[in-house]
Amino acid sequence: MKEIVVISGKGGTGKTSITGCFAALAENAILADCDVDAADLHMLLAPEIISRTDFISGHEAVIREDDCTGCGICRKNCKFDAIDLTSEGKCRVNPFSCEGCMVCVEVCPEKAIDFPPNLCGEWYFSHTRFGPMVHARLGIAQENSGKLVSTVRREAAAKAEELKKDLLIVDGPPGIGCPVIASITGASLLVVVTEPTISGKHDMKRVLQLAKHFSVPALVIVNKWDINPEMTAEIEKESLLGGAHPIGRIPYDRAFTVAQINGRTLVEETTGAVVENIITIWEKVCRKLK
Amino acid sequence: MRIAVASGKGGTGKTTVAVAIAMAATEPVMYADCDVEEPNGSIFLKPEVYEIKKVLVDVPVIDEEKCTSCGKCARFCQFNALVSLGTPPLVFPELCHSCGGCAIVCPADAISWKGNSIGEISLGKADGGRVSVVQGKLDVGGVLAPPVIRQVKSHIPHDGLSVIDCPPGTSCPVIESIGEADYVLLVTEPTPFGLHDLKLAVETVRELGMPFAVVINRFDEGDLGVEDYCGEENILIMVKIPHRRAMAETYSRGGTLLDGIPEMREIFKDIPRIIERGIEEK
Incomplete structure (x- = not known):
């Protein structure tokens, strides 16, 4: 099975929007949304959820107030400033700051700190009109989004095997940190979607360095290229220098927004040159995979 | 504000x-x-x-002379930043959250800290x-x-x-x-x-x-x-x-x-x- 990740x-x-088009154009593919922080692909693909699974990862420290003597040893040892003193002189863990390292549990002389597993979110296996899909929702203000990304990819790969799918298309997260690294390691091909702005160029360069670091081949698409044609040319030159082939330009087109409002992919929404262009880009992606 | x-x-x-x-x-x-x-x-x-x-974030350094390969640090680490297979542990600095736990549980006092660079801060003036x-x-x-x-x-x-x-x-x-x-x-x-x-x-x-x-x-x-x-x-x-x-x-x-x-x-x-x-x- 091959795996394409769009970042x-x-x-x-x-x-x-582009992942959605790829999903519509691909044959015999399974889809995965790894942007677990702000997952949006389901809004284009309207998945019908077949099964839900809790995502439990890491632990969270919880102080039993009745057993706490307020000695403050936990506070002193917590490197994340995650333990506050209550007005009654007891220690209390701030769950937003706690990283689940277990140091407080270890050092508490009263053994007054519990360490239950942390329910961080949920992942789903679904059907869509373009094939099966694995997606997830990270709980609000939760950690471990990288691990949830890994779970989504692992489950999608397992389903691909089971359902004899030969392609996995992944909608990746923004950035270059832990969720992105979890999305791209070991993938067959990255498709980097950028825009012709200084920020777009700056961020693409960092993402291509990351691709190189993890030895994943990458292709580049410049979206809304006609906003700044000179910058588009610069980005394409920059992507070659970064070891990635520019494979297409997509002009600014409000049809993308209209399609999104209608809950459809662009290739379902309209016809003509804009769609032909996307099909050509998709064919290039497929050729690169072979 | x-x-x-x-x-x-x-x-x-x-x-x-x-x-x-x-x-x-x-x-x-x-x-x-x-x-x-x-x-x-x-x-x-x-x-x-x-x-x-x-x-710089602190990551553990293992003193292999003192280390008894007991594996307590690796079992304690919640982030899998230490791996011990009956040997002094291997450290994966990029996974380390710098919580200090491994040094606390080490019975042989074999863990010290060094700064590991993970990024940079720049200070400037504009306008x-x-x-x-x-x-x-x-x-x-x-x-x-x-x-x-x-x-x-x-x-x-x-x-x-x-x-x-x-x-x-x-x-x-x-x-x-x-x-x-x-x-x-x-x-x-x-x-x-x-x-x-x-x-x-x-x-x-x-x-x-x-x-x-x-x-x-x-x-x-x-x-x-x-x-x-x-x-x-x-x-x-x-x-x-x-x-x-x-x-x-x-x-x-x-x-x-x-x-x-x-x-x-x-x-x-x-x-x-x-x-x-x-x-x-x-």
Whole structure:
């Protein structure tokens, strides 16, 4: 099975709209949304959820107030300033700051700190009109989004095997940090969607360095290229220098927004040159995979 | 007053809004770029950088003479940063959260610490010195954004006006960035994706109990879903920014919103005062 991951560095360049088009054009593919922080692909693909699974990862420290003597040893040892003193002189863990390292549990002389597993979110297996899909929702203000991304990819790969799918198409997260790294390691091919702005160029360069670091081949698409044709040319030159082939330009087109409002992919929404262009880009992606 | 500019969805215009507030103000202001995976504020503010510092986090060093290969450290580590197979442990520094736990449980006192660089902080001045700029940048291949964000935050003064440019999303880097702000502006766009991610962002700031308002970017380009939602939820819409192709072009060259749509300057100048009044009334 081959795996394509669509990423961007900078957010809002059109990753999900383009992933949606790829999903519509692909044959015998399974889909995965790894942008677990702000998952949007389901809004184009309207998945019908077949099964839900809790995502439990890491632990969270919880102090039993009745057993706490307020000695403050936990506070002193917490490297994340995650333990506050209550007005009653007891220690209390701030769950937003706690990283689940277990140091407080270890050092508490009263053994007054519990360490239950943390329910961080949920992942789903679904059907869409373009094939099966694995997606997830990270709980609000939760950690471990990288691990949830890994779970989504692993489950999608397992389903691909089971359902004899030969392609996995992944909508990746923005940025270059832990969720992105979890999305791209070991993938067959990255498709980097960028825009012709200084920020777009800056962020694409960082993402291509990351691709190189993890030895994943990458292709580049410049979306809304006609906003700044000179910058588009610069980005394409820059992508070659970064070891990635520019494979297409997509002009600014409000049809993307209209399609999104109608809950459809662009290739379902309209016809003509804009769609032909996307099909050509998709064919290039497929050729590169072979 | 510290205003955090955040959004669920990426690319909605967080940096555009944060830069516009900093540039429209007439008083001294601190611009803190906490979007350390992709810091872009400096592209528009063009600060003169006077200092660059490495962000070092402590990672364990094993003294193999003292180590008895008992494996306690590796079993304790919640982040799999230490692996021991009946040998002195191997350290994976990029996974280490620097919690100090391994050294606490080591019975042989075999663990000490060294600084591992995961990113850098740059300090600069823009707009003739009026705008102080602190930017964090995570190294490529670096995993943990929060320690870099904490370093950026340590430069934010308690007094005066500060604008914090946050990363997108709703998970740990965002929480770290908006943590000690007085007010949050959530930037969105009037599309189904924008609305969906705005709802997540609203849940997040409500969970944190922070006062907030919404900024709608390119408000005339999509549908009315975001405005209807804000109405139903009784959320203040601080400002609506029109879509102008000229603005997109100006932005692409590193121009600010105030360059692209000059008539927005007065509105952005007022935002800190409107927020201040709002907070005082509560």
